[in-house]
Every structure is written in structure tokens, then in C-alpha cells.
Amino acid sequence: MLFKKFSILIIFLTILFTTQPKAWGYNFLYINPTTGAPIGWEPGTTIHYYVDPGPLGRLTNEQARTLIRAAMDVWENASPYADVPTFEYAGLLTEDVTGENYGQYVDLVGCYSDSISLCPTQTQKDLKTVIVFDEQGTILSRELCEIGSCNAYADAGVFSGSASNPGNFVQAFAVFGPLLGRSSTPITAVVATMVHELGHVLGLAHASVNQEIYIHGSTSMARYIPTMFFFSHIRDQGSLKHHAQP
Numbered sequence: 001m002l003f004k005k006f007s008i009l010i011i012f013l014t015i016l017f018t019t020q021p022k023a024w025g026y027n028f029l030y031i032n033p034t035t036g037a038p039i040g041w042e043p044g045t046t047i048h049y050y051v052d053p054g055p056l057g058r059l060t061n062e063q064a065r066t067l068i069r070a071a072m073d074v075w076e077n078a079s080p081y082a083d084v085p086t087f088e089y090a091g092l093l094t095e096d097v098t099g100e101n102y103g104q105y106v107d108l109v110g111c112y113s114d115s116i117s118l119c120p121t122q123t124q125k126d127l128k129t130v131i132v133f134d135e136q137g138t139i140l141s142r143e144l145c146e147i148g149s150c151n152a153y154a155d156a157g158v159f160s161g162s163a164s165n166p167g168n169f170v171q172a173f174a175v176f177g178p179l180l181g182r183s184s185t186p187i188t189a190v191v192a193t194m195v196h197e198l199g200h201v202l203g204l205a206h207a208s209v210n211q212e213i214y215i216h217g218s219t220s221m222a223r224y225i226p227t228m229f230f231f232s233h234i235r236d237q238g239s240l241k242h243h244a245q246p
């Protein structure tokens, strides 16, 4: 009888451990509708990114590009602990992206490489990943953050394959608004926002880990709020190393 109970326990444990879903350390923006696997860039990808030639408030274009590169380094330095794509600067866009012409560069509607002609923007059709400095804030307020205000926005723009069977990200965009260019915004906070938005470019959704600290915690515990928290809370959120439990 004891042996029988033991056998049942073994069978139960076997079922438990072979049917457990994989535990992911992060939430993902997109998953494959059939397999449930997270969608991101193909491992080993180099993301060639194009940058808006305009300034961002007090930041010249060159300064803003230097900061975005620093934010990209933060993600690239996560290797070999994570399979992060590398970023490579591909050049400036040919015109300043503004509230007048942004429709050719960014759109909330994503699309698929199997039907690329249906993509709403030219940069999606060209598979050009773009970094945009929305100096007036009009792109964010009119298009991307129409429902709730935001200081920056990033997302995947094109997936390989089709809507029913999407493969990987093949194009993405990030837009940074005027708050980042204000002299009152610390540079560390600018970089933290850029790191966060690049996390979305890489396919990560918001993390709620340690959210109780955001609600009730002391200032000294704020460093445990993750980079992908929905709200930019502290200056050193741009570092990926403070994610352990306090």
C-alpha cells in the first residue's frame, strides 16, 4: 500500500514538473498566438537604427544620439546573461520628424512582412528602425499617447510572417518627448527613460516586480524598482542591476 502511494506521488511529481510552463523573468509585449512563445528579434540580430536629425530641447542632436547610444550599451552589456541584439547606427533620417510629417515615420498600427504594402508608414515598408526626437511633443500627444499622456513611446512596427503566424520583430521605433530635453530633467533620468523605451524596442513589456515599493516603500528602497516598471521613478532606473529582491 505504501509502495502504491509512493508510485502515485512519483507520477504526480512527474506530471507537475513536465507540464509546468516556462517561467520568464520578464513580461513580453507580444507572444505567438499559436505557440505562446514570446516574440522578439531573432537572436544575433544587429538592429540598424536611423535617427531623427533634430535636437531635443537643450540636447543637440549629437548629444541626444550619444545618450541613446549609452542606453543601447546598457542592454548590450547584459550579454552573455541575455541574448540581446546589438544596435548599429545607420545614419540620420533626411528630414526632422515633426507633428507635420510623422505619419511617414511612426504609427500605432503594426504590420507583417508577408503583406508589407499594408504597413502605414514608409519606414515600416523600408524596415528602417527609427529613433525620433519629438521636440514639440505633438507626435506623442496626437498619435502615440492620445489616451494617456506619456513622455516617450516605443514599440515594434513590423513582424516577419503574418498576423496568424508572426515570426520576429524586423522593425521598431522609439519616440522621445520634450520633457527629456528640459534643463530640469537630470541626464541620468533621460538615459533611464531611453533604456526603458529600448526595452520595449527589444520586446519587453512592463514589469510589476517590487511594485509595493513604489506604493509604500521608502526612498532608500526605490533602487529595487525595475527598469521596465511602468513609471519612471528614480534616476538610476537606467541600470539593469538593481532587480533583485530587497
Ligand SMILES: [Zn+2]
Pocket: 196, 197, 200, 206, 229, 230
Ligand atoms: Zn514603458
